[in-house]
Amino acid sequence: MHSTITNHADAAIDFNLDEPRVDWHDKTLWFIREKRDMASHNIPEWEELREYASQIKNNVLSNLSQYLQEFEEKAKANGIIVHWAADAEEHNKIVHSILQKHNIDRMVKSKSMLTEECGLNEYLEANGVEVIDTDLGERIVQLAKEPPSHIVLPCIHKKKEEIGELFHQYLGTEKGASDPKYLTAAAREHLRETFLTRRAALTGVNFAIAETGEFVVSTNEGNADMGAHLADVHIACMGIEKVLPKQHHLGVFLRLLARSATGQPITTYSSHFKVPQPHQEMHIVFVDNGRSVHLGKDDFRNSLKCIRCAACMNTCPVYRRSGGHSYHNAVAGPIGSILTPNFDMRANKDLPFASTLCGSCSNVCPVKIDIHDQLYKWRQVLMKEGLGPTTKNASMKMMGWVLSKPALYDISGKAARLVLKYTPFVVSNKLNPWYKQREMPAPPKESFKEWYKKNRS
Amino acid sequence: MSSRENILKEVLKNQPPDRALPVIDVAVTTTHAEWIEALKVRLDILHVTVHEVADYSAIKTILQQEAIPQERTVTTIEALSDVSTYIDSVKEDAHSLEDVDLAIIPAHFGVAENGAMWVTDSLIQYRVLPFITQQLAVVVSKNNIVYNMHQAYEKIAGTNYDFGVFIAGPSKTADIEQSLVLGAHGPKGMTLFLLG
Amino acid sequence: MRVALFIPCYVDQFYPNVAIATLELLEKYGCSVTYPLKQTCCGQPMANSGYEHEGEGCSQLFAENFAGYDYIVCPSGSCTLHIKHHLHTEKNSPEEAHIRKTVYELCEFMVDVLKVDNIKARFPHKVGMHQSCHGQRGLHLSQMSELTAEPFSKPGSLLSMVKDVELIKLDRIDECCGFGGTFCVAEEAVSAKMGKDRVADHVRHEAEYITGADMSCLMHMEGILKRQNSKTKVIHIAEILNSY
Known part of the structure; x- marks a missing residue:
């Protein structure tokens, strides 16, 4: 079902061809939103926690260079090897060179959205390194040769019958079997063998603490730990924005993260990696990949506060009805729509428009990113850059002009006719999209203005 | 210039003026007895079996009742060394633990609001x-239960560990x-054995 | 109290009864109401499409039309929010600041300024309340389900004063209907699906009417209801508050 369409609206049309499936996708994610509500409404100080988290992240962004250096110094003193990557390519090369140094051509990897962003798997595979994703959801989409559709629940778009078919094909489970317990048990056996035989493990980083030089990885499955503790080489990759000043700040963030993500009070495992095991090498790769430029944008730097909980995706009525792949990026949904134009404005110019600006995303965000306001601001930036369709540019100019001239507006008669005439996409399509599934309002005898003139003035 | 210097230079150039860190002040009004009750409720949701025990001999009794002879059990608690294989240091490759059926380990403390147990490498x-x-069994003293994660990090502050983990239930x-x-x-x- | 009536362009053209109900309501509560005849549009369709920069003329006209009143009242949360947040012309005059400060959506004006505690209206029907996002999350007309905070609802408190109204419960109390301005045509597939789902929640709970403080959302849902030949109708909250 993976779509290769790179325009959200078109991909959404595809996704909506199977309405019962859209309903299923919507309900599954809404259920998670409801669990998030229950978990957060049980904490009387929830809104204060969000404010603390927001302020801590504001402080991080305003002192990022110092915190990065402080973390580096402490991590080195702890025996961790620190690398710096300017972009995705350098990141991939660094990871590959570490593996080459140890003559390793097979690696396990736990969830890291950063490596998705950098296309690490593809790079390593092209260079003869086998990567096995160990998060169950990620393993499923890896077998299906698809990208994850959600940053916390990578295969939320897949039905258990489809997963059963994949497992039958690749893991030898019974044909037609789709019981989640049975399938998970099969994956457990398959991946246990993998954990025991791989000498290198890559993990993401949820939080890195400048004060102590440790980093925290959160999982429910324990796959990050199974990989990292059994390997000779542990590589942890992190975006430079993931650093926190103080250890006790984890108290705030670990209370918020899982509750926002899945409604759990905390993930099963919150592992604090500080000093490598005696026989082991531990690496950290700091990745910029556009973040430092992003940091300089007053209107948009806030999105670097993101802790990748995906609450904004679960609550987004558009995401739930268009699916993660329609955002054609590693990070989908509302947060993806404000992060990705930083990387490539032209390729992602559709995404800030894939929203009704309802604002629910900003309300669930545990670090209070003004997501829907940024979507609005991105629209202004993109259109000012001239990235809108020519017809839309012209019609909006015309509309702005007519609406500034009351006499012209009156002559044009019905404002609605004007709006329809100059509203983008209506003119460029043979069939007005409004009518596809909706009726237009019945025109009344007279406008309010006409009534008012007769009855009041 | 290296990527390190480039990145740090760009970050320094683009980072906004300093914003102060907040003073985190979350009041806890409930009592320790209420935390124990909250912990038990939470552990039940997490599918953790809880035994309230007075001492280690009570733990041994339960372990012996539920033990299956052919299982490989290990413990890092010396007081349980007569009922389980005691591990007091790292002697072998960690891969040798692949067939462990039950591990019994201590925790420094537990957190009532989320059922998480704080464990560091010196304990395991x-x-x-x-x-x-x-299967995992964790032993924690009732006296060492805090309510929330802010209190948890107050306890962790200044302690020494090379690796630490909050464990909240079985893998899932x-x-x-x-x-x-x-x-x-x-x-x-x-x-979970709640001791005391 | 001199009140200027700000009527969204599509309400002027398609839903004059909503504007009339708003005017009559304000007059009932003692306001001296003027409808500036040279008003056109607040400019939101352009701004939400990313063309704020083409709306300067529109904003200037709005500022001229609505200068010099104590309050500006509008039966649309969305248009009100746009003026409150985005009315900025090159002049950046004190009048504009005054407009931004004194523009009110009808329900919040009745609750916060007029402090209405008695409504002589009767509407013997089962009614579902649609929370339009811009009114709710933008203007805080009602508490938002995402927040850990005490619930309240300004439109709800007004409706509760109307005789014989039966407010139905919804499964999702404040999910977006999918109108979203140009979103409704640019993202037709998702927009229509959102609208169908929102309407279904009301119909499932036997609403005879879906009401709300924003006619644009109601127009979108009305379009879907009509296409489905549903018996459920839409009605702007001003019409209920003004019914007898």
Whole structure:
């Protein structure tokens, strides 16, 4: 079902061809939103926690260079090897060179959205390194040769019958079997063998603490730990924005993260990696990949506060009805729509428009990113850059002009006719999209203005 | 210039003026007895079996009642060394733990609001032990229960560890259609002995 | 109290009864109401499409039309929010600041300024309340389900004063209907699906009417209801508050 369409609206049309499936996708994610509500409404100080988290992240962004250096110094003193990557390519090369140094051509990897962003798997595979994703959801989409559709629940778009078919094909489970317990048990056996035989493990980083030089990885499955503790080489990759000043700040963030993500009070495992095991090498790769430029944008730097909980995706009525792949990026949904134009404005110019600006995303965000306001601001930036369709540019100019001239507006008669005439996409399509599934309002005898003139003035 | 210097230079150039850190002040109004009750409720939701025990001999009795002879059990608690294989240091490759059926480990303290137990490498010897075992049992003193994560980090502050982990129940996943399955990669089940 | 009536362009053209109900309501509560005849549009369709920069003339006209009143009242949360947040012309005059400060959506004006505690209206029907996002999350007309905070609802408190109204419960109390301005045509597939789902929640709970403080959302849902030949109708809250 993976779509290769790179325009959200078109991909959404595809996704909506199977309405019962859209309903299923919507309900599954809404259920998670409801669990998030229950978990957060049980904490009387929830809104204060969000404010603390927001302020801590504001402080991080305003002192990022110092915190990065402080973390580096402490991590080195702890025996961790620190690398710096300017972009995705350098990141991939660094990871590959570490593996080459140890003559390793097979690696396990736990969830890291950063490596998705950098296309690490593809790079390593092209260079003869086998990567096995160990998060169950990620393993499923890896077998299906698809990208994850959600940053916390990578295969939320897949039905258990489809997963059963994949497992039958690749893991030898019974044909037609789709019981989640049975399938998970099969994956457990398959991946246990993998954990025991791989000498290198890559993990993401949820939080890195400048004060102590440790980093925290959160999982429910324990796959990050199974990989990292059994390997000779542990590589942890992190975006430079993931650093926190103080250890006790984890108290705030670990209370918020899982509750926002899945409604759990905390993930099963919150592992604090500080000093490598005696026989082991531990690496950290700091990745910029556009973040430092992003940091300089007053209107948009806030999105670097993101802790990748995906609450904004679960609550987004558009995401739930268009699916993660329609955002054609590693990070989908509302947060993806404000992060990705930083990387490539032209390729992602559709995404800030894939929203009704309802604002629910900003309300669930545990670090209070003004997501829907940024979507609005991105629209202004993109259109000012001239990235809108020519017809839309012209019609909006015309509309702005007519609406500034009351006499012209009156002559044009019905404002609605004007709006329809100059509203983008209506003119460029043979069939007005409004009518596809909706009726237009019945025109009344007279406008309010006409009534008012007769009855009041 | 290296990437390190380039990145740091760009970050320094683009980072906004200093914003102050907040003073985190979350009041806890409930009592220790209420935390214990909250912890038990939470552990039940997490599918953790809880035994309230007076001392280690009570733990031994329960372990012996439930023990299956052919199982490989290990412990890092000396007081339990007569009922389980005692591990007091790292002697072998960690992969040798792959067939451990039950590991019994202590925790420094537990957190009532989320059922998480704080464990560091000095308590488990092998970092992989609480993950690779099929079943996990954790022993924690009732006196060492705090309410929330802010109190937890007050306790952790200044302590020494090379690796530490909060463990909140057995390994689990809901990646297949949001159906909860215990035992994704790590333990399929967890028991907590609340001591004292 | 001199009140200027700000009527969204599509309400002027398609839903004059909503504007009339708003005017009559304000007059009932003692306001001296003027409808500036040279008003056109607040400029939101352009701004939400990313063309704020083409709306300067529109904003200037709005500022001229609505200068010099105590309050500006509008039966649309969305248009009100746009003026409150985005009315900025090159002049950046004190009048504009005054407009931004004194523009009110009808329900919040009745609750916060007029402090209405008695409504002589009767509407013997089962009614579902649609929370339009811009009014709710933008203007805080009602508490938002995402927040850990005490619930309240300004439109709800007004409706509760109307005789014989039966407010139905919804499964999702404040999910977006999918109108979203140009979103409704640019993202037709998702927009229509959102609208169908929102309407279904009301119909499932036997609403005879879906009401709300924003006619644009109601127009979108009305379009879907009509296409489905549903018996459920839409009605702007001003019409209920003004019914007898």
